[in-house]
Amino acid sequence: MGKILMISPEKCASCRNCELACSFAHEDVFNPAKSRVHALIWERLGLGVPLMCMHCEDAPCMEVCPTGALGRDTQTNGVLWDKQKCIGCKLCVSACPFGNASYDVETKRVLKCDLCQGDPACAKVCPNKAIEYKEADEGVLAKKALYAAKFKKVFEEVE
Amino acid sequence: MTNSYQNKLLRVNLTTGKISTEAVNQEYAREYIGGRGLGTKMYCEEVGPNIDPLSPANNMYIMSGPLTGTGAPSTGRWMVITRGPLTGTIACSNSGGEFGAEMKYAGYDGIILEGKSEKPVYLWIENDQAVLRDASHIWGKEVPETTDLMRAETSERAKVACIGPAGENLCKFACIMNELNRAAGRTGVGAVMGSKNLKAIVVKGNKPVHVPNKEKFMEAIIEATQTLNANPVTGAGLKAYGTQILINILNQSNGLPVHNFRESGTVELADKTSGEYMIEHKNLVRNKGCFSCVIGCGRVTRTFKPYEAFGEGPEYEAGWAFGADCDIYDIDAICQANFRCNELGLDTISMPTTIACAMELYEYGYLPKEDAGCDLSFGNAAILKELVEKTAYRQGIGDLLAEGSYRLAEHYGHPELSMSVKKQEMPAYEPRTLQGIGLSYATSNRGGCHVRGYMTSPEILGIPEKIDPAVIEGKAAYCKLFQDLTAAVDSAGFCLFTTFGIGGDIIAKVLSAGTGYDYSVEELLKCGERIWNMERLFNMACGFTGADDTLPTRILKEPQKNGAYKGSVSRLPEMLPEYYELRGWSPAGVPTETKITELNLKQM
Numbered sequence: 001m002g003k004i005l006m007i008s009p010e011k012c013a014s015c016r017n018c019e020l021a022c023s024f025a026h027e028d029v030f031n032p033a034k035s036r037v038h039a040l041i042w043e044r045l046g047l048g049v050p051l052m053c054m055h056c057e058d059a060p061c062m063e064v065c066p067t068g069a070l071g072r073d074t075q076t077n078g079v080l081w082d083k084q085k086c087i088g089c090k091l092c093v094s095a096c097p098f099g100n101a102s103y104d105v106e107t108k109r110v111l112k113c114d115l116c117q118g119d120p121a122c123a124k125v126c127p128n129k130a131i132e133y134k135e136a137d138e139g140v141l142a143k144k145a146l147y148a149a150k151f152k153k154v155f156e157e158v159e
Numbered sequence: 160m161t162n163s164y165q166n167k168l169l170r171v172n173l174t175t176g177k178i179s180t181e182a183v184n185q186e187y188a189r190e191y192i193g194g195r196g197l198g199t200k201m202y203c204e205e206v207g208p209n210i211d212p213l214s215p216a217n218n219m220y221i222m223s224g225p226l227t228g229t230g231a232p233s234t235g236r237w238m239v240i241t242r243g244p245l246t247g248t249i250a251c252s253n254s255g256g257e258f259g260a261e262m263k264y265a266g267y268d269g270i271i272l273e274g275k276s277e278k279p280v281y282l283w284i285e286n287d288q289a290v291l292r293d294a295s296h297i298w299g300k301e302v303p304e305t306t307d308l309m310r311a312e313t314s315e316r317a318k319v320a321c322i323g324p325a326g327e328n329l330c331k332f333a334c335i336m337n338e339l340n341r342a343a344g345r346t347g348v349g350a351v352m353g354s355k356n357l358k359a360i361v362v363k364g365n366k367p368v369h370v371p372n373k374e375k376f377m378e379a380i381i382e383a384t385q386t387l388n389a390n391p392v393t394g395a396g397l398k399a400y401g402t403q404i405l406i407n408i409l410n411q412s413n414g415l416p417v418h419n420f421r422e423s424g425t426v427e428l429a430d431k432t433s434g435e436y437m438i439e440h441k442n443l444v445r446n447k448g449c450f451s452c453v454i455g456c457g458r459v460t461r462t463f464k465p466y467e468a469f470g471e472g473p474e475y476e477a478g479w480a481f482g483a484d485c486d487i488y489d490i491d492a493i494c495q496a497n498f499r500c501n502e503l504g505l506d507t508i509s510m511p512t513t514i515a516c517a518m519e520l521y522e523y524g525y526l527p528k529e530d531a532g533c534d535l536s537f538g539n540a541a542i543l544k545e546l547v548e549k550t551a552y553r554q555g556i557g558d559l560l561a562e563g564s565y566r567l568a569e570h571y572g573h574p575e576l577s578m579s580v581k582k583q584e585m586p587a588y589e590p591r592t593l594q595g596i597g598l599s600y601a602t603s604n605r606g607g608c609h610v611r612g613y614m615t616s617p618e619i620l621g622i623p624e625k626i627d628p629a630v631i632e633g634k635a636a637y638c639k640l641f642q643d644l645t646a647a648v649d650s651a652g653f654c655l656f657t658t659f660g661i662g663g664d665i666i667a668k669v670l671s672a673g674t675g676y677d678y679s680v681e682e683l684l685k686c687g688e689r690i691w692n693m694e695r696l697f698n699m700a701c702g703f704t705g706a707d708d709t710l711p712t713r714i715l716k717e718p719q720k721n722g723a724y725k726g727s728v729s730r731l732p733e734m735l736p737e738y739y740e741l742r743g744w745s746p747a748g749v750p751t752e753t754k755i756t757e758l759n760l761k762q763m
Contacts (some may be wrong), residue, residue, distance in 0.1 A: 010445070013445070013446055013447050013448040013452070013455040013456060013457075014447055014448060015448035015450065015451060015452045015453070016257070016450055016451065017230065017451055017452075017453065020229070020230035020231055022375070023376075024230050027367070028373050029367035029368060029369050029370075030228055030230055030363065030367065030368040030369075030370075031227045031366065031367035031368065032264065032266065033264065033365030033366075034365075034367070036761050043306075043338055043339050043340075044303070044339070044458075046444060046445060046471060047445075047459075049161030050452075056697075066627065120609075123383070125230070127388070127448070127452075127453040127454075127455060128446075128455065149355075154653060
């Protein structure tokens with residue numbers, strides 16, 4: 001199995017440390033506008049949802065790219081953007097169903113998550129583990145266990 | 160030099176509509192750091208002491224710290240420096256939220272507001288573009304609706320700092336809110352904004368904040384973050400329970416004032432208002448952090464019938480003030496009143512403590528029933544929401560409540576029943592139990608306040624070491640140290656809560672890595688001392704003297720009635736001379752020429 005970025009919005013405290021870490025790792029500055037991850041915040045509900053490239057298996061950005069500037073990384077299984085091949089058509093930005101690829105007009109680059117070569121800065125700094133980088137089965141198992149606990153509780157009550 | 164300042168200030172004259180920019184004086188930045196220090200420095204140079212806080216002659220300095228907007232942990236703070244209408248002292252009110260960081264991303268370390276607009280306006284800033292726009296249609300709206308309308312008119316991603324009806328109606332403890340629930344809460348800075356006919360500042364930016372050396376900065380913030388995470392208070396306690404964790408701690412330490420400070424100590428029912436109880440009672444929905452915060456002490460909360468509502472908070476001081484101080488132990492009623500304060504833009508400490516004062520005046524018959532318009536008895540949870548609303552709109556008794564407890568009690572002939580220092584209400588820590596906090600309240604440059612030298616830290620929490628709250632030995636030195644450190648921490652943009660986990664050494668290291676200036680711990684504290692003395696000199700120029708460094712008669716003369724500290728009073732008169740001496744002030748509390756010169760300050 002390989003590692004994936006797991007998002008748990010229920011744990012997000014809306015602090016946006018992920019955006020700060022991402023922009024610092026990639027741009028050497030602190031600037032949420034240049035971050036590849038964004039925590040979308042619903043203030044009225046006190047809710048935050050961190051979103052970044054999901055590195056889809058059937059990635060629409062890869063399919064739509066006319067020059068093969070978006071490709072699969074064999075090491076991390078992530079979808080990576082290649083500056084050399086990119087012609088700046090921005091079709092990937094349109095194709096992403098989540099809005100997780102954006103275009104930096106200033107520097108003429110596609111801004112999308114590259115998994116930090118297998119050590120994502122956002123997951124490292126998240127104080128609440130709302131973003132984690134872990135084995136796919138591990139991440140899912142934790143959620144399963146949480147749900148299974150509900151069954152356990154039901155049966156315990158019956159007994 | 161590239162550093163974490165944007166090196167730019169926006170100056171807005173509301174009278175003439177003129178908007179301009181200017182550079183930050185880097186000499187001042189080095190000596191006063193930023194935020195509170197730099198803002199106060201500019202205030203003192205540009206505005207004299209002889210002005211009415213609510214007149215157009217008063218300026219407001221909306222300042223970030225040099226670390227605001229960086230990834231340094233819990234540094235999203237911004238603050239408002241002006242002269243406050245509640246106390247008449249220098250007022251610096253500090254807030255979390257996201258507004259400060261967004262101001263940095265728009266390219267500004269601060270915004271200076273001068274004069275008074277003829278009509279209600281709001282300020283819309285998008286990077287280099289700043290305009291004043293008509294706000295007539297928003298005037299009168301509460302904070303949540305104002306925030307929504309502002310975003311609809313500007314950008315959904317904009318950050319909004321605004322006043323509610325309380326600020327418009329010049330309530331003396333109105334605040335400036337941002338991101339709905341975060342407040343520049345104390346000293347009435349919202350009334351100053353209201354007096355300028357400025358409803359909101361809306362900001363959006365996409366500029367970077369730089370640091371001089373990536374590796375060095377990274378190293379410093381990793382050390383700070385890891386230390387905060389490993390600390391039981393910042394890494395666990397505040398995360399799990401918020402500041403409301405203090406209810407039970409203070410209650411068990413006989414430090415929880417009840418009935419407007421008439422009694423104090425241990426109250427059986429107080430547990431029903433604690434952070435622990437809020438989880439058990441399902442009030443807590445989740446925790447929330449301000450921008451760049453690794454602690455996340457904020458509480459997203461809900462309440463149940465008959466006080467059904469949704470919002471954030473309360474903080475410990477508000478939970479105590481609406482709670483034990485009013486002899487109310489219904490957490491739903493307390494939360495709901497707290498939510499209404501946030502929506503209307505009222506300080507959640509001065510509002511409920513003023514209610515507690517009104518309740519005592521009512522009990523003795525000094526505040527007549529016909530004036531009260533409701534049953535103002537201690538313990539009446541059902542009237543809290545109504546009183547908060549009446550205050551914001553200055554209706555009925557609310558018109559007097561909006562003046563704060565001192566002016567309220569004075570109106571009814573009993574100013575001694577106002578539990579305030581320099582007319583600002585004291586928060587949730589009994590000075591007859593915690594001798595050090597009494598000294599801190601009495602000498603605070605913005606009146607009764609716990610975040611100008613949090614003596615609860617050593618006296619109750621044992622940080623950095625446990626000292627007996629009842630003794631007075633060593634308290635003056637601690638108080639001075641905490642006041643100076645806090646002034647520096649505030650100015651840097653750090654949240655004060657980080658000091659539970661990290662000391663001056665780590666703070667100096669992070670600040671140095673961000674600013675590129677090499678701050679030692681000694682220099683950091685020297686900056687803090689400089690800021691403290693500057694605030695003091697300004698207050699003295701406004702007519703305050705050492706005689707104002709005092710506490711309510713009740714705290715100095717009436718012995719505690721019960722608990723482990725039964726019989727004790729505040730020993731402030733014994734601590735004050737030592738404190739003045741350590742500060743290098745005269746026996747009358749005046750900074751000496753030697754001290755002024757040493758700190759590179761000027762007589763005002």
